[in-house]
Amino acid sequence: MFKTLSILLKGRIASFAMFFVFFQVSAQEIITVETAENALVFEVNESKELNTVYFGEKLKQADEYRQISSQYKQGTDYTGIYASAYTPAGSKNLLEPAIEVTHADGNMSLSLEYVSSEAQEISPGVVQTEILLRDNVYPLEVRLFFKSYSKENVVETWSVIENRESGDVRLHKFASANLYVRGNNDFWLTHYSGDWAMEMKPETSKLSHGIKVHDSKLGTRANLFQPSVFTVSLGGPASEEHGSVLMGGLEWSGNFRNEFEVDPLNNLRIISGINNYASEYTLKKGEAFTTPKFWFTLSDKGKGDASRNIHRWARNHKVLDGKGSRLTLLNNWEATYFDFDEKKLKKLIGDTRKLGVDLFLLDDGWFGNTYPRNNDDAGLGDWDINRKKLPNGIGTLVETARKNQVKFGIWIEPEMVNPDSELYHKHPEWVIKQPEREEHYFRNQLVLDLSNPEVQDFVYGVVDKLFTENPDLAYIKWDCNAVIYNAYSDYLGANQSELYIRYVQGLYDVLERIRKKYPEVPMMLCSGGGGRVDYAALEYFTEFWPSDNTDPLERVYMQWEYSVFYPSLTMAAHVTDWGDQSIKFKTDVAMMGKLGFDVVIDELEDSELEFCRQAIANYNELEDVIWQGDLYRLRSPWENNTASLMYVGEHQDEAVVFNYRVNYRYEQGSHIPVKLKGLRPDARYTVEEINIYPGEQAVFESRNYTGDYLMKVGINPNVKKDNPSVVLRLKTVPK
Numbered sequence: 001m002f003k004t005l006s007i008l009l010k011g012r013i014a015s016f017a018m019f020f021v022f023f024q025v026s027a028q029e030i031i032t033v034e035t036a037e038n039a040l041v042f043e044v045n046e047s048k049e050l051n052t053v054y055f056g057e058k059l060k061q062a063d064e065y066r067q068i069s070s071q072y073k074q075g076t077d078y079t080g081i082y083a084s085a086y087t088p089a090g091s092k093n094l095l096e097p098a099i100e101v102t103h104a105d106g107n108m109s110l111s112l113e114y115v116s117s118e119a120q121e122i123s124p125g126v127v128q129t130e131i132l133l134r135d136n137v138y139p140l141e142v143r144l145f146f147k148s149y150s151k152e153n154v155v156e157t158w159s160v161i162e163n164r165e166s167g168d169v170r171l172h173k174f175a176s177a178n179l180y181v182r183g184n185n186d187f188w189l190t191h192y193s194g195d196w197a198m199e200m201k202p203e204t205s206k207l208s209h210g211i212k213v214h215d216s217k218l219g220t221r222a223n224l225f226q227p228s229v230f231t232v233s234l235g236g237p238a239s240e241e242h243g244s245v246l247m248g249g250l251e252w253s254g255n256f257r258n259e260f261e262v263d264p265l266n267n268l269r270i271i272s273g274i275n276n277y278a279s280e281y282t283l284k285k286g287e288a289f290t291t292p293k294f295w296f297t298l299s300d301k302g303k304g305d306a307s308r309n310i311h312r313w314a315r316n317h318k319v320l321d322g323k324g325s326r327l328t329l330l331n332n333w334e335a336t337y338f339d340f341d342e343k344k345l346k347k348l349i350g351d352t353r354k355l356g357v358d359l360f361l362l363d364d365g366w367f368g369n370t371y372p373r374n375n376d377d378a379g380l381g382d383w384d385i386n387r388k389k390l391p392n393g394i395g396t397l398v399e400t401a402r403k404n405q406v407k408f409g410i411w412i413e414p415e416m417v418n419p420d421s422e423l424y425h426k427h428p429e430w431v432i433k434q435p436e437r438e439e440h441y442f443r444n445q446l447v448l449d450l451s452n453p454e455v456q457d458f459v460y461g462v463v464d465k466l467f468t469e470n471p472d473l474a475y476i477k478w479d480c481n482a483v484i485y486n487a488y489s490d491y492l493g494a495n496q497s498e499l500y501i502r503y504v505q506g507l508y509d510v511l512e513r514i515r516k517k518y519p520e521v522p523m524m525l526c527s528g529g530g531g532r533v534d535y536a537a538l539e540y541f542t543e544f545w546p547s548d549n550t551d552p553l554e555r556v557y558m559q560w561e562y563s564v565f566y567p568s569l570t571m572a573a574h575v576t577d578w579g580d581q582s583i584k585f586k587t588d589v590a591m592m593g594k595l596g597f598d599v600v601i602d603e604l605e606d607s608e609l610e611f612c613r614q615a616i617a618n619y620n621e622l623e624d625v626i627w628q629g630d631l632y633r634l635r636s637p638w639e640n641n642t643a644s645l646m647y648v649g650e651h652q653d654e655a656v657v658f659n660y661r662v663n664y665r666y667e668q669g670s671h672i673p674v675k676l677k678g679l680r681p682d683a684r685y686t687v688e689e690i691n692i693y694p695g696e697q698a699v700f701e702s703r704n705y706t707g708d709y710l711m712k713v714g715i716n717p718n719v720k721k722d723n724p725s726v727v728l729r730l731k732t733v734p735k
């Protein structure tokens with residue numbers, strides 16, 4: 001049986017033919033989930049339990065997977081299920097479970113037996129494997145799903161829990177992933193801490209026995225303190241080029257929980273899913289619960305290779321319009337904050353054209369009349385145009401944009417409400433708050449109860465009305481600035497423990513409706529900065545706002561870390577007033593992501609404006625390389641005085657190298673050459689400096705080099721105090 005599956009898997013990757021394989025259980029059954037380079041292999045033991053026997057680089061001889069278990073003599077697995085593919089609680093389990101339930105009769109034991117599995121190619125190069133497990137006493141079923149993207153070496157996994165009992169089942173824990181990584185107590189975890197304006201601070205440490213948990217209990221803006229993405233490297237911290245690394249993250253925009261347990265056998269168990277904190281879920285008779293997806297990739301060639309896997313997968317399969325284009329923009333947030341009127345905005349729209357970007361983005365402050373939005377303490381929820389600031393509505397602004405040949409976008413924060421708003425007074429029952437307790441605010445606001453279908457309609461209506469009234473609206477910035485305090489839903493009545501989950505499901509329902517009607521309009525996901533980004537949200541959003549901190553020095557580090565998991569075309573990076581570096585340094589840093597500006601054009605000197613226009617023109621020429629190319633992180637800002645990274649275009653004919661000075665101490669700069677990556681060794685490239693400030697000389701002498709030289713010796717970008725950022729463009733020399 002195993003041989004048949006293996007042959008079919010290869011066939012599926014080579015040619016797209018729908019097929020279906022069905023397995024009936026027999027002892028020592030083997031099931032493989034493969035990508036081009038890796039395999040996740042399960043074995044059914046004699047007690048019909050499904051365990052992971054292998055997770056690593058694919059073997060050439062598939063029948064040798066059977067020989068793996070016998071090579072491990074790490075001690076006694078008392079239960080035979082330390083490596084369980086989905087660890088059930090309450091029977092013989094001794095370690096952290098993936099699933100924990102109370103059956104209809106009040107019994108809390110669960111023991112899952114393998115029943116069958118099937119695999120199907122659902123699109124070219126994408127195979128979905130479904131494994132059915134069933135409790136041997138209760139009619140409760142779990143289906144494990146593995147969707148493998150062969151070329152990109154990425155797998156998504158999730159589960160569906162189905163209640164076929166005679167009454168309600170209570171779910172206490174319901175993980176998406178239960179991975180088992182064999183090793184020898186030599187696992188290094190990199191995860192992230194953060195806060196407002198301090199997102200994505202990496203921490204790497206060796207995991208020790210016991211469980212390391214990182215999670216979110218914030219409800220909305222769930223990544224404010226930490227995101228769910230992580231890297232585990234085996235046998236020591238991995239570098240960009242070397243080491244075995246596993247990267248993963250949960251596709252869920254709410255509370256998550258990742259558990260890393262080094263078990264008594266020195267192997268690593270990773271369990272990830274929706275945080276079960278305050279989230280017991282009732283599964284009614286006949287109902288099924290689908291957990292969110294957990295994505296992961298594995299590489300034995302270091303972090304760089306793993307990131308490129310993720311970026312390709314994200315662009316090819318995940319991010320909305322991942323193969324498409326993006327709009328450069330001018331945002332008015334830092335230029336005006338809440339203080340604007342029609343005249344000021346029309347001037348800014350004119351400036352958008354002058355600058356040479358594609359779109360003007362009107363930020364917060366355009367709505368509210370009884371409670372005008374002149375500050376962040378009033379108006380949220382009242383999405384009617386502020387008549388004092390904009391007596392002629394949004395239409396006239398869209399029209400001005402059209403006349404200036406730029407597009408127009410707008411900011412909304414539709415999930416939120418200020419107590420000082422008409423909405424709050426009209427619909428207090430729509431607001432998440434405890435009926436008997438004092439309200440507690442985050443940025444003076446509260447969260448609307450998206451578990452309630454009426455609220456879902458309202459939020460959908462906010463967006464739909466904007467588009468219906470302004471069909472030329474070309475961009476939305478969707479913000480979410482508060483966490484959930486005093487979690488209580490008037491709508492959910494006795495099912496309060498489902499609020500955190502149903503909130504996120506409600507949000508996705510709204511986004512689904514929006515995307516059905518407006519499939520392509522670009523939308524930025526913002527959450528007071530990087531408080532909310534994950535690959536479920538990015539199915540609806542084209543980009544995200546990594547942080548309100550736009551100090552370019554800070555951004556070098558933050559964007560570096562975000563780039564581990566997210567491709568550049570999703571990462572909005574704006575030139576703003578933050579930081580006292582030159583406009584060149586700021587622009588050079590923003591150009592490594594999706595470029596935007598948030599500056600007062602009038603306050604720029606002529607040479608500064610000229611520089612920006614030139615840089616935008618360069619960016620437009622390079623957008624395919626930056627957005628769709630392969631990223632190589634060459635020199636890390638964390639360990640060096642300068643940081644360098646490059647994007648290489650699809651056919652290796654073009655590349656761009658960004659270099660930044662990150663240590664301002666005396667004489668610090670690029671003292672040694674930077675070795676480039678991803679080029680064709682036998683091609684010749686012209687290396688030329690771009691983004692040269694008007695009136696200044698290039699600091700890098702343009703010359704031709706072979707790819708071989710550039711990758712073995714490298715080039716010195718000549719970054720130093722007077723040239724803190726240098727951008728180099730590579731093009732092949734025609735033969």
Ligand code: GLA
Pocket residue numbers: 333363364376411479481526527528529545548
């Ligand atoms: C958040 C966002 C900012 C801006 C403000 C508006 O803080 O991160 O970019 O849109 O809201 O209130």
